[in-house]
Amino acid sequence: MTEFLTGVLGFILAMLGLGLVPILRGPGDADRMMAAQLIGTCGIASLLLLGAVTGVSAAVDVALTLALLATFASIAFVKKGTAFLEADGSESTENE
Amino acid sequence: MSLIFNIVTVVGVSAGAFFFLAGTVGLIRFPDTLTRLHALTKADNLGLGLVVLGVLPQAESLRGGLKLVCVWLLALLAGATVSQLIARAARRGGSSQ
Amino acid sequence: MNIALALEVVVAGVVLGVAVWTIVARDNYAAVAGFVAYGLLLALIWVRLDAVDVALTEAAISGGLGGVLLLGAAARLRATETVAAERPGIGVHLGAVVLSAGVAVALAAGVLFLPDPAPSLAPAANAAATSLGNPVTNVLMAFRAMDTLLEKVVLLLALVGVWSLASDGVWGGRPGPRHWADPRGVLAFLARLLPPIGAVVGIYLVWTGANHPGGAFQGGTILAAMWLLVIMAGLTDTPPARGRRVRLVLIAGPAVFLAVGLGGLWLGEGFLTYPVAYAKPLIVAIEIANRRFVCATRIWDRLIVSRATRTNRSRTSVSRLRSRTSCKSIHLCLAGEPSSGGPSWNAGRFILPTFRATRNIRFLKRQSLVASIRCLVCRCCAKGSLLV
Secondary structure, eight states, rough: HHHHHHHHOOOOOOHHHHHHHHHSSSSHHHHHHHHHHHHHHHHHHHHHHHHHHHHHHHHHHHHHHHHHHHHHHHHHHHHSSSSSSSSSGGOTTOOO | HHHHHHHHHHEEEEEEHHHHHHHHEEEEHOOSSHHHHHHHIIIIIIIHHHHHHHHHGGOOOOHHHHHHHHHHHHHHHHHHHHHHHHHHHHEEEHOOO | HHHHHHHHHHHHHHHHHHHHHHHHHHSHHHHHHHHHHHHHHHHHHHHTTTOHHHHHHHHIIIIIIIHHHHHHHHHHHHGGOOOOOGOHHHHHHHHHHHHHHHHHHHHHHHHHHOSSSSSSSSSHTTTTTTSSSSSSHHHIIITEEEEEEEEHHHHHHHHHHHTTOGGGGGSSSSSSSBBOOOOSSSHHHHHHHHHHHHHHHHHHHHHHTSSSSSOOHHHHHHHHHHHHHHHHHTOOOOOTTHHHHHHHHHHHHHHHHHHHHHHHHHHHTTTTTTOGGGHHHHHHHHHHHHHHHHHHHHHOOOOOHHHHHHHHGSOOOOOHHHHOOOOOHHHHTTTOOOOOOOOHHHTTTTTHHHHHHHHOHHHHHHHHHHHHHHHHHHHHHHSSSOOO
């Protein structure tokens, strides 16, 4: 069981590495925003598996922190550090 | 009983890993930003959900299991809203070029 | 090859790759993305090394808040990126490489050649002298409490220093412009839904820091991130520096710590000792006071970034001036190309070459002002038909 979980953990980390390559090089800022999101999700999965493999139950706390802060980082990327959020406003059509 | 738990873990984690693979391959191979975003969110929802489902039987207590489900729900919420923002930013960025 | 070893090699490879990419990336925005990825992966490594407190701090600081700070700076510096003359020369690069390699070798030597058994507080900390289960909190709050107290005071002094960097006109004011986002949009929705959850997680981390990995620092950082999220969605504004409540919160952290320490002089055995029966409640009280303190200083850290990037204003480039004017004909004028019939282009043809020859910033600013006035006049006259 431990070997199997470790193997899957390595696989997910390899996926993370693979997914980083075209995105970090990708043109446009949307690709980098997606990179932050992907790293967050893969990181959470890796932490949960790592917690199960090594028996460190506090790894779930780290995964919780990561979930919150990866969101925060993604939003910061979308805002691109400016005070005005371009990706909102007149484009939203839900209430029409 | 522990045999059933082990089977659930193996099946859940394998399926989750498969969806992570699908998401990553989609990210690399899809041509457009919006389609890549679509592939990314599959890894987020299904991949992480199945991994959590697989790790649940290995949790030590009910509290640990509840924390795991909370992590998944939080990642779902985050993924859904952030992909909306990214998609709008991509569409706006594309239309202004 | 053991599968665990193979896993560690994979992780190390990915981390090194991301680190190299972060250094090599030309665009600031891309480099910040790489840095955030690097931080999140490092958190993984810390968990593998069984240092979960450090992993929490790494995820919180470099993953979340560090990324936001650097992005703010990168956004302000984006206009100056096109100036190629500003890149540092080969000597600076070589010096940086040598220095980094030297530090890495020294650290590796320190870790690999530790004496056996290594000197450590771990046995004493694990003996739970203060009835706390987490050895890290034991060390921070009991064995090395003086260091932690002085750290809080240093944070407070740094904050005062940052505030004093503000110019006279904005002294005591807010650190930046008010953020705006559509109140019915997605970001505002998230900023209403996520902070309560984040607040619960932050308080939980502070509470559980007594017996499990966690603590005031990590919890305070999560609370700061949630507060920043609300500010970034425009639902509230940053607190001004002259606000009494902010100042009280900031002072409360070190003050409570100091009060408890002085109380130890009377009730315990010396400064910063805790009477055995009250150790845990006292430590938790200190952590709670300092949690809000850490949270508030994180918000004000953003001021450092905004002040530091303003010094680059003296290196005005053409692209920065262009970004100030929205009139398209100005762009064409400054580029020295004939616009679609605008009368300014004849005069505008000489602006850029003269600037390049003389590097006179004032000249460029004056000419662009003149050109923009001409554009406005032409627009009014031609009713906007000729000039876009």
